[in-house]
Each structure stands twice: as structure tokens, then as C-alpha cells.
Amino acid sequence: MYAVRHSGTAHFADTSTPGPAASQLGMRRHNLALVLRIVATHTDLSRADVAARTGLTRAAVSSLVDELIAAELVREGPTASSGRAGRPGRTLTLNDSGPAGFGLEIGVGHLGACVVDLRGEVRVWRRVERANAHRDPADVLAALADLATEARTEAESSGLRPLSPMLSAPGLSGPGPAMLTHAPNLGWHDVPIATLWPGPDTPQLENEANLGALAELWTAHAPANFLHVSAEAGIGAALVIDGRLYSGSRGFAGELGHMPVHPDGPHCTCGSRGCLELYANQEAVLHAAGLPEPTATDPVTVLTEHARAGHPGALDAIERAGDALGIALAGAIGLFDPAAVILGGAYAELGAWLLPRIRRQLETRLTVRPFDVQTVTASPLGRRGPILGAALHTIREILRNPAALG
Known part of the structure; x- marks a missing residue:
């Protein structure tokens, strides 16, 4: 079993001066990653093609590719036609096993x-x-x-x-x-x-919520700056700035669900009043629709089926949830100025009914600066994002x- 050292691992400063061996090892690691990324982002490249794109020598690339093949990260395919003189090389692709x-x-x-x-x-x-x-x-x-x-x-x-x-x-x-x-x-x-x-x-x-936002970024569904909002039992948000997740000074960024949208509203379990979750999480929407909490069926599926059937209570409850979301998002957009807002989780599946009310609230409330409400969309990943x-x-x-x- 392989183990991966993730980017969250702490690194202690080394005050010693690195010697030539350490520098060479660091450069080889850098070049190994460079070659792997080139193979991952391009198709039908040979070793010579990789050398041309990276500026590395063919011998260096061949050695690095051999190492990647040994680690089961890359495999060689059919012979590539490069159009150049000499023996054609074999194509390199990411390994679909390993x-x-x-x-x-x-x-x-x-x-x-x-x-x-x-x-x-x-x-x-x-x-x-x-x-x-x-x-x-x-x-x-x-x-x-x-x-x-x-x-x-x-x-x-x-x-x-x-x-x-x-x-x-x-x-x-x-x-x-x-x-x-x-x-x-x-x-x-x-x-x-x-x-x-x-x-x-x-x-x-x-x-x-953080993983859902990163999935949007990594699958090319999102721009480099966006706000991701998702919900099931609770409501979470994640902010991506310049392609990086913003977690806040203590890792607590994204608590959109406890942003008050009606300050004189009912008490929330968090101790505040009128929080977004009281109006827009799945339990609140089910209750407002007059539907019981299902025991054997997924609540979002129940809401979606009733909305598609034109159930007046379900439609009204979802639209009111959209209004509450629009109020909360107006504040978040005004503060962070994202290029887009993406609805994930249950909100993605209810997007057909939520989005018109969210956009209407944003058009009414975001008057100081321009904002294209059509950039508020439902995620194609649905609830698979996290x-x-x-x-x-x-x-x-x-x-x-x-x-x-x-």
C-alpha cells in the first residue's frame, strides 16, 4: 500500500545549508512532477515530445519516465507519429490501474x-x-x-x-x-x-463544503474565484480565491448557515435568531412544505418529486428558501466579490426552483456594484461533490x- 504525504503536513525549518546532493534530489523531484503533469495534461506525447515541452534532455526525460512507469503512474501505449526524422516513440499516458x-x-x-x-x-x-x-x-x-x-x-x-x-x-x-x-x-x-x-x-x-468546492475547481466547472454553497441537514460554504481554498485564520470560514437573514426571526440552536438554516436547510424546507421527515426515502428526493409534481406547499417552501439564500448570498457577494456562486449538494438538485428566487433577491439587493446574477448556477456534480x-x-x-x- 502506498502512502501519500499530503500538503497539510507540517514542515520544520532546516537552518543548515543544503549540500549538492540535497539540491540534486530536490531538482529531480521537481522534474519528476513536471513530467507527470505534462503527461497528465496532454495526449499522445512521446518521450521526445515531453523533452521538447519541458526543456529537459531526452536522457533525463527517459530516466524520469522509467521511474514513473516503475511507480505505476505512467504507462506506454502505441507508437506515436511525431513527423520528425528518426525512430518514432511510444505514447505516454496516465496509468488507468495502480x-x-x-x-x-x-x-x-x-x-x-x-x-x-x-x-x-x-x-x-x-x-x-x-x-x-x-x-x-x-x-x-x-x-x-x-x-x-x-x-x-x-x-x-x-x-x-x-x-x-x-x-x-x-x-x-x-x-x-x-x-x-x-x-x-x-x-x-x-x-x-x-x-x-x-x-x-x-x-x-x-x-x-471545502471538498465540494475543490471538486468544482478540479473538474474545471468553476473559475479561479468563486463561492460554493451546499446543503443537506446543514448549510455550508467555501470560498476559493485564486484557485486556493480560503479557510480563515482558524479554519472556520464558510459558516453561511448561521448568517442571520431575519434578525427578528425564531431562535436558532446556535444561540442567534433568524439564521439561514432555519429557512433553507432540508428539514426546514420539508416542515414549511407540510411534508413529514421521510424515514426510508432521501429527503431531497422527496422534495424534488413533490416540486416536479407541482405540489403547492413544496414549491412555496423551496421558493422561500431561495429568498433566504438570496439575502445571505447578497451579503457574501458584496463582501468577497466572487466571479461566480455555485450551488452544490441538495441545492444543486433543487436548483431549478431555487435559482430564480435567488437571482431575484440579488438583483434587488446588489445595487452598488454590478453583478451578473446568471453566474449563480447549480453544480453539475450534484451531491457527489464532497x-x-x-x-x-x-x-x-x-x-x-x-x-x-x-
Whole structure:
């Protein structure tokens, strides 16, 4: 099993002067990543083509490619026709077997597992509807570990080798390895994922909204500056600036769900009044629609089916949720000036009914500066964003630093 050193790992300063060997090693690692990225972003390139694009010598590229092939990251295909004199080379492509990204997900009402190959293509997808709120974390993690084992077995049967997983969860992670400090919609606080995880390969942990935003960025559905808003039981947001996730000074950025939209509204569980979640999370919308919380069916599916059928209560409740979202987003857009706003999670599936009301609110409220309300869109990833982002995270790290595979 390979392990990947992720970018969140702390690095201590080395005050010594690096010698020639260290400099050569660093340069080789840089060039290894450069060659891998060239192969990942272009098709039908030979070793000579890679040398021409990178400025490296053919001998250096050949050595680096051999190393990438040995690590099962690159494979050679048919002979390429370069149009140049000399013997034609074989094409280089990312390996569609070998190391793979592995994403896991804990939702309030489901568990998930996803494996993607080096090209980012989904090869294994598992989702199990399961009520996790206020359940014993150890019990939930045991069920997730079983699902992860099933997904890993299926992936390995097709030649993939899933790396250490990334876990998407609806909460905030804290100091220490995989510590879920605050997940109010699960009813969990200070849950030591690393301690409770049954078996080897403890997953790393990241907030679901953050991973959903990164999935939008990495799959080329989003510009370099955008706001991602998603919802199921709770409402989360993530801000991407110049292609990088902005987490805030303490990692708490994105708490859109507890932005007051009606200051004189009802009390929220957070202690404030009139928060967005009281009007626009799935429980609030179901209640406003006069629909009971389903026990065997996904709540978003219930809302979508009723809206498509023209159910007056469902349509009215979703539209009022859109108004509340529009009010909250007007403030966020005025403060951060994103190029786009992308609705993910449940909001993506309800976008046909939410977007008109959101845009109407933005047209009314954003009068000081121009903003194209058509840049507020629903994600094509739907509710797959967070777990896809979790799986893609490892692939991105491999492309950034293939030498970290060990």
C-alpha cells in the first residue's frame, strides 16, 4: 500500500545549508512532477515530445519516465507519429490501474465510498442510506470501514491500488490527527476519528463544503474565484480565491448557515435568531412544505418529486428558501466579490426552483456594484461533490509530488 504525504503536513525549518546532493534530489523531484503533469495534461506525447515541452534532455526525460512507469503512474501505449526524422516513440499516458484516489463520506443520512483513477475517472461508487445523527461515532465509523473494505476490494479486482483515504464530514476538524471537533448536525463533538477508526489506513479528515468546492475547481466547472454553497441537514460554504481554498485564520470560514437573514426571526440552536438554516436547510424546507421527515426515502428526493409534481406547499417552501439564500448570498457577494456562486449538494438538485428566487433577491439587493446574477448556477456534480473532492485530493497530491509515494 502506498502512502501519500499530503500538503497539510507540517514542515520544520532546516537552518543548515543544503549540500549538492540535497539540491540534486530536490531538482529531480521537481522534474519528476513536471513530467507527470505534462503527461497528465496532454495526449499522445512521446518521450521526445515531453523533452521538447519541458526543456529537459531526452536522457533525463527517459530516466524520469522509467521511474514513473516503475511507480505505476505512467504507462506506454502505441507508437506515436511525431513527423520528425528518426525512430518514432511510444505514447505516454496516465496509468488507468495502480495507485488510485480513495474518498469516504459521512453524511447525516448516508455513508459513501469512492475510488478514482489517476485520470480522475470514477471507478468505484458506493452510497448507503443510513441515519447517522446522534449515533455512536464508533458504530458509524465501523459501518463506514466495512463499506470502505467493499470499495477497496472492488477497486483491487480491476487492478487499482487505493491509497490512504480522505474522509468528508459535515463538521470542523481540529488539531491532532483526524479530530472532528464540531459536527452539530451529527450531534458529535471532539470525536477522535484516528483513535476510533477500526483497522489500518486511518483516513485524513476534511470538511464536506471545502471538498465540494475543490471538486468544482478540479473538474474545471468553476473559475479561479468563486463561492460554493451546499446543503443537506446543514448549510455550508467555501470560498476559493485564486484557485486556493480560503479557510480563515482558524479554519472556520464558510459558516453561511448561521448568517442571520431575519434578525427578528425564531431562535436558532446556535444561540442567534433568524439564521439561514432555519429557512433553507432540508428539514426546514420539508416542515414549511407540510411534508413529514421521510424515514426510508432521501429527503431531497422527496422534495424534488413533490416540486416536479407541482405540489403547492413544496414549491412555496423551496421558493422561500431561495429568498433566504438570496439575502445571505447578497451579503457574501458584496463582501468577497466572487466571479461566480455555485450551488452544490441538495441545492444543486433543487436548483431549478431555487435559482430564480435567488437571482431575484440579488438583483434587488446588489445595487452598488454590478453583478451578473446568471453566474449563480447549480453544480453539475450534484451531491457527489464532497466525496469526489475527497478522492481527487490524493490524485492532486500525486501529480504535485509523485516522489512522495513510498
